[in-house]
Amino acid sequence: MTGLILTLNSGSSSLKFAVYRPVDFGELTEKDCVLHGAIDEVGEHSGFRAFDNAGNILVDETLPAEISCGDRPARGVRNEVIIPCLEWIEAHIGSEVLIAAGHRILHGGPHYTQPTRFSKQVLADLTALIPLAPLHQPACLAPVSTLEKTRPDLQQFACFDTNFHQTLPEVAKRLPLPRRYSETGVRRYGFHGLSYAYIASRLPEIAPDIATGRVIVAHLGNGASLCALRNGVSIETTMSLTALDGLIMGTRTGAIDPGAVIYMLQTEQRSADDVVDILYRQSGLLGISGVSSDMRLLRKENGNFSVKQAIELFTYRIVQEIGALIAVLGGLDALVFTAGIGEHDAALRHDVCSAFAWMGIVLDQSRNDQMSSVISAEDSKICVFVEPTNENLMICRAVLGCLNESRSS
Numbered sequence: 369m370t371g372l373i374l375t376l377n378s379g380s381s382s383l384k385f386a387v388y389r390p391v392d393f394g395e396l397t398e399k400d401c402v403l404h405g406a407i408d409e410v411g412e413h414s415g416f417r418a419f420d421n422a423g424n425i426l427v428d429e430t431l432p433a434e435i436s437c438g439d440r441p442a443r444g445v446r447n448e449v450i451i452p453c454l455e456w457i458e459a460h461i462g463s464e465v466l467i468a469a470g471h472r473i474l475h476g477g478p479h480y481t482q483p484t485r486f487s488k489q490v491l492a493d494l495t496a497l498i499p500l501a502p503l504h505q506p507a508c509l510a511p512v513s514t515l516e517k518t519r520p521d522l523q524q525f526a527c528f529d530t531n532f533h534q535t536l537p538e539v540a541k542r543l544p545l546p547r548r549y550s551e552t553g554v555r556r557y558g559f560h561g562l563s564y565a566y567i568a569s570r571l572p573e574i575a576p577d578i579a580t581g582r583v584i585v586a587h588l589g590n591g592a593s594l595c596a597l598r599n600g601v602s603i604e605t606t607m608s609l610t611a612l613d614g615l616i617m618g619t620r621t622g623a624i625d626p627g628a629v630i631y632m633l634q635t636e637q638r639s640a641d642d643v644v645d646i647l648y649r650q651s652g653l654l655g656i657s658g659v660s661s662d663m664r665l666l667r668k669e670n671g672n673f674s675v676k677q678a679i680e681l682f683t684y685r686i687v688q689e690i691g692a693l694i695a696v697l698g699g700l701d702a703l704v705f706t707a708g709i710g711e712h713d714a715a716l717r718h719d720v721c722s723a724f725a726w727m728g729i730v731l732d733q734s735r736n737d738q739m740s741s742v743i744s745a746e747d748s749k750i751c752v753f754v755e756p757t758n759e760n761l762m763i764c765r766a767v768l769g770c771l772n773e774s775r776s777s
């Protein structure tokens with residue numbers, strides 16, 4: 369096949385991108401990646417970085433002031449950065465041509481259950497889901513319109529974070545609200561699906577004996593969730609109707625008593641927009657610590673009492689929810705850590721795993737510190753892994769699937 373494919377993954381603290389050169393319409397692998405990089409949002413780690421497939425730095429720049437994200441945590445990377453990023457990519461690939469772009473889209477709602485080519489209608493339908501994903505959906509969709517205007521020949525595809533969780537049993541999709549809500553799509557969906565799909569696709573290679581067993585994947589980044597896999601498919605996850613449920617996150621509460629929301633609305637007389645801002649952007653690690661949403665910065669402030677409390681509650685909630693998923697799975701064969709914190713924070717992995725010593729989880733301390741793939745000790749009853757996620761690869765595979773389908777139809 370001729371032509372390159374661009375993938376964009378808008379997270380809550382970064383825009384990650386990659387360019388792939390598929391050899392044919394066969395299974396795409398990491399080897400087909402031409403370059404990858406990220407625009408990070410705030411603080412000392414903000415900037416524009418790209419690497420070639422061997423990991424060599426191609427660019428490492430602070431963003432020009434006029435398009436810099438500045439001090440605006442959890443507002444997503446500004447759409448204006450897309451154009452210079454795209455221009456840099458096009459200059460780098462020279463005479464090769466981008467033929468398609470795949471976008472991570474957070475929410476597909478009840479109707480978008482597989483990767484879909486963008487049209488005006490698709491864009492309108494997904495825009496209507498913004499209230500269910502206020503932190504991500506605008507940032508995920510903004511580059512679609514920008515590319516449509518500036519690169520009209522590029523075919524664009526939506527690849528959903530919700531799709532992987534369609535296998536949740538019906539009972540796990542249900543919310544205990546009056547029946548009419550489920551009929552309008554108010555139910556549990558789950559997110560980080562591209563990441564979980566990638567980890568599930570890696571299991572037969574990294575853990576052939578347990579790939580068909582009971583696995584919990586901990587996707588711990590700025591957004592954080594857990595997924596229970598049985599035989600490689602999702603049977604439960606901590607996020608729900610929105611990416612606000614479940615674990616504590618960089619700036620999000622995770623699950624809280626809805627009574628706290630009623631208190632904000634009735635006693636504090638806050639507007640709905642204010643409440644959205646508090647729950648999505650001012651809470652979590654940032655809200656409790658009063659210092660930062662970024663675990664790298666929190667680890668440097670470990671003498672600070674509020675920081676300690678933030679990390680303590682973050683860890684406690686992970687342990688609680690892993691316990692609940694073990695009950696749902698009826699036991700555990702493997703635990704996999706991934707995403708920014710899961711891949712890099714050895715202390716967090718240590719503290720979470722220590723809470724499951726009673727079940728026979730034993731970490732190999734030096735493997736954990738070196739971030740090896742297998743971090744459990746030989747005598748651990750449950751295998752523990754660190755596996756870097758790769759949402760871009762899954763986006764590109766989905767795009768290729770769509771291109772393949774349209775070619776054969």
Ligand SMILES: Nc1ncnc2c1ncn2[C@@H]1O[C@H](COP(=O)(O)OP(=O)(O)O)[C@@H](O)[C@H]1O
Nearest residue numbers: 379380381382589590591662663707708709712
């Ligand atoms: N070396 C590190 N040590 C600890 N935490 C890290 C490290 N690198 C990244 N992180 C954490 O990971 C987060 C980013 O994770 P990522 O999965 O890329 O998030 P997102 O997709 O939401 O942008 C950062 O906000 C930070 O909290």
Ligand SMILES: CC(=O)OP(=O)(O)O
Nearest residue numbers: 379380559560591611
């Ligand atoms: C679903 C979600 O929270 O995504 P991210 O971690 O990329 O912000």
Ligand SMILES: [Mg+2]
Nearest residue numbers: 379380589591
């Ligand atoms: Mg992410």
